[in-house]
Amino acid sequence: MDNALSINHLSYTYHSINGETNALEDVSFFVKQGEFISLVGPSGCGKSTLLNMIAGLLPVQQGEILIQEQPLRKSQKTIGYMLQKDHLLGFRTIYKNILLGPEIQKKCNTQVKEKADALLKKYGLYQFKDSYPKELSGGMRQRAALIRTLMIAPDILLLDEPFSALDYQTRLNVSDDICKIIKEEKITAILVTHDLSEAISVSDRILVLSKRPATIKATLPITFSIPTNSPREARTREEFKDYFHLLWKEVEDENENTN
Amino acid sequence: MKTQISKTSSPPISMQQQIFLKKQRKKHHQIRFLQIGLLFFLILGWEIAADTDAIQAFIFSSPSRIINCFFVMLKEYALLHHMWITVLETLLSFLLVSLISIFLAIILWWFPTCSKVLEPYFVVLNSLPKSALAPILIVWLGNNMKTIIIAAISVAIFGSILSTLSAFVSVEGEKLKLIKTLGGNKWDCLRLVVIPSCIPAILNILKVNIGLCLVGVVIGEFLAAKSGLGYLIIYGSQVFKLDFVMLSIFLLCLLAMILYFSLQGVEKHFKGHF
Numbered sequence: 001m002d003n004a005l006s007i008n009h010l011s012y013t014y015h016s017i018n019g020e021t022n023a024l025e026d027v028s029f030f031v032k033q034g035e036f037i038s039l040v041g042p043s044g045c046g047k048s049t050l051l052n053m054i055a056g057l058l059p060v061q062q063g064e065i066l067i068q069e070q071p072l073r074k075s076q077k078t079i080g081y082m083l084q085k086d087h088l089l090g091f092r093t094i095y096k097n098i099l100l101g102p103e104i105q106k107k108c109n110t111q112v113k114e115k116a117d118a119l120l121k122k123y124g125l126y127q128f129k130d131s132y133p134k135e136l137s138g139g140m141r142q143r144a145a146l147i148r149t150l151m152i153a154p155d156i157l158l159l160d161e162p163f164s165a166l167d168y169q170t171r172l173n174v175s176d177d178i179c180k181i182i183k184e185e186k187i188t189a190i191l192v193t194h195d196l197s198e199a200i201s202v203s204d205r206i207l208v209l210s211k212r213p214a215t216i217k218a219t220l221p222i223t224f225s226i227p228t229n230s231p232r233e234a235r236t237r238e239e240f241k242d243y244f245h246l247l248w249k250e251v252e253d254e255n256e257n258t259n
Numbered sequence: 260m261k262t263q264i265s266k267t268s269s270p271p272i273s274m275q276q277q278i279f280l281k282k283q284r285k286k287h288h289q290i291r292f293l294q295i296g297l298l299f300f301l302i303l304g305w306e307i308a309a310d311t312d313a314i315q316a317f318i319f320s321s322p323s324r325i326i327n328c329f330f331v332m333l334k335e336y337a338l339l340h341h342m343w344i345t346v347l348e349t350l351l352s353f354l355l356v357s358l359i360s361i362f363l364a365i366i367l368w369w370f371p372t373c374s375k376v377l378e379p380y381f382v383v384l385n386s387l388p389k390s391a392l393a394p395i396l397i398v399w400l401g402n403n404m405k406t407i408i409i410a411a412i413s414v415a416i417f418g419s420i421l422s423t424l425s426a427f428v429s430v431e432g433e434k435l436k437l438i439k440t441l442g443g444n445k446w447d448c449l450r451l452v453v454i455p456s457c458i459p460a461i462l463n464i465l466k467v468n469i470g471l472c473l474v475g476v477v478i479g480e481f482l483a484a485k486s487g488l489g490y491l492i493i494y495g496s497q498v499f500k501l502d503f504v505m506l507s508i509f510l511l512c513l514l515a516m517i518l519y520f521s522l523q524g525v526e527k528h529f530k531g532h533f
Binding site: 055057078079080081083084085087089090091100101103104105148152 | 431433434436437438439440441442443447451452455456458
C-alpha cells in the first residue's frame with residue numbers, strides 16, 4: 001500500500017541577518033494511510049517548521065515530500081492544518097467560520113452546506129450554529145476549528161499543539177473529543193506536542209526528534225493489547241506507563257545531550 | 260442566541276445586586292447633573308459678569324448678545340448658508356480622506372517594500388504643521404472651495420494613512436496563516452481577515468479624521484473663502500464684532516459635536532462582535 005506521506009532526506013535552513021539556523025537535517029519518515037503519528041522533541045527543535053513545510057507554507061529546500069507517492073507541489077491532495085489557537089474569526093458566526101475553507105475555494109454549494117450541517121450535528125455544535133465564537137467555551141471553539149478543517153476534506157491533518165492553549169482538564173476532554181473524531185473519520189494525522197502522555201494516548205506511532213537541527217532520533221510504535229479510539233481510555237491501560245517510561249528515557253537522553 | 264435564552268431564564272436579581280445597580284444609576288445621574296450644572300453655571304457667570312461690567316461685553320461678548328446676534332445674522336447675513344458651506348466642505352473632505360487613506364493603506368499593505376520606501380515621507384508630512392501649507396495652496400489652486408477642501412485633506416490624510424496601515428499590519432500573522440492553510444491567497448487574507456478585523460480601528464480613525472477635517476476647513480476658510488464659519492470668524496475679528504466671532508465659535512463647537520456623535524452612532528451600529 002502507498003504511504004499517505006513520505007518525507008525523504010528533508011533539510012531546512014532559516015536565513016536572517018544574524019546568521020543561518022539549521023532547523024531540519026536529513027529528516028526521513030513515512031506515514032501510512034489512516035495512521036496517527038506524534039512528533040515529540042525539545043522546544044524550538046523544528047517541529048513546526050516540518051509541519052509548515054508539509055502544509056506547503058515553506059518551500060522545500062533539500063530533500064522531498066511525497067503525498068501518496070506524488071511530489072507535494074503536484075499532488076492534488078488537501079492538507080488540513082490545526083494551529084495552536086482556534087483562530088475562529090470573531091465577526092463571523094460559527095457556521096460562517098466553518099464555511100471559510102469552501103468559501104475561499106469557491107465551493108460553497110448546497111452539498112457542502114449539508115456536510116457542514118451534518119458535521120455540526122454530529123459533533124454537538126448545531127445549536128450554536130448562529131452563535132459567535134466568544135459565546136462558546138474553549139473546548140467547543142477547538143471543536144469548531146476542527147470541523148472548519150474537516151470541511152476542506154483533508155487527506156492529511158496536521159496538528160500543531162492544538163490543545164496547548166487550554167487548561168488541563170479541558171485539554172484532556174478536548175483531546176479525547178478531537179482524537180475520537182479524527183479516528184472516526186479515518187484521517188491520517190500528524191500531531192506535534194510537548195505532552196508525552198498525550199502523544200502516547202493518541203498515537204499509533206511516536207517519532208522522537210533530536211534538538212536542533214532536528215533529525216529523527218527514535219521511533220516508538222504504540223500498540224495496546226485491546227485497541228481503543230479513546231485517548232482517555234488509553235491512559236488507564238497497563239501498557240501506558242511502560243510506554244511512558246520508554247518515551248521519557250528517549251526524550252531525557254536527548255535533553256542530557258543538550259546539557 | 261443561547262446567551263439570550265439563558266439571560267431571560269436567569270434567577271431573579273438578589274437584594275445586594277439591586278442595591279448595587281441603584282447606586283450605579285444614582286452615580287450616573289449625579290455626573291450628568293453636575294455636567295449640565297457646570298455648563299449652566301458658566302453661562303450664567305459669563306452673563307452676570309458682562310451685565311455688571313466686570314468684563315467688557317464689547318470684547319468678551321455675552322450669552323444674551325450671542326443669542327441676539329444669532330437671530331440678526333440669520334436674517335441679515337445668511338448664517339445658515341455659512342454653516343451649510345462649512346458642513347459641506349467638512350463632509351466632502353472627510354469622505355475623500357477616508358476613501359483615499361483606506362485605498363492607499365491597502366496598497367501599502369499589499370506592497371511592503373513600497374510602504375518601507377514611503378514611510379519616512381509620510382512621517383515627515385504627518386508631523387509638518389499643515390497650516391503652513393495653506394498659503395501655498397492658495398497660490399497654486401486659487402481662492403476657492405477646492406483650496407479649502409485640499410487644505411482639510413492635507414491636515415487629516417497622512418495620519419489617517421499611517422494609522423490605518425498600522426492597524427492592517429497588526430492583524431495576527433497566525434490568522435493569515437490560517438487563510439493560507441485553507442488554500443487562500445493574499446486577496447482572501449485582505450477581504451476575509453484584514454479588513455473585517457480592522458473595522459473597529461477604522462471607525463476610530465474616522466472619528467479622528469472628522470475632527471481634523473473640520474480644523475482643516477476652518478484654516479482654509481481663514482485664508483481663502485467668501486463664506487463659511489471660518490470666514491465669519493476672520494470677518495468678525497476684522498470689523499471688531501466679537502459677537503460674530505463668539506457665535507461662530509459656538510456654532511463650530513456644536514457642529515463638531517454633532518459630527519462626532521453621528522459617527523459614534525455608526526460605530527455603535529457596527530459594534531457587537533469585535
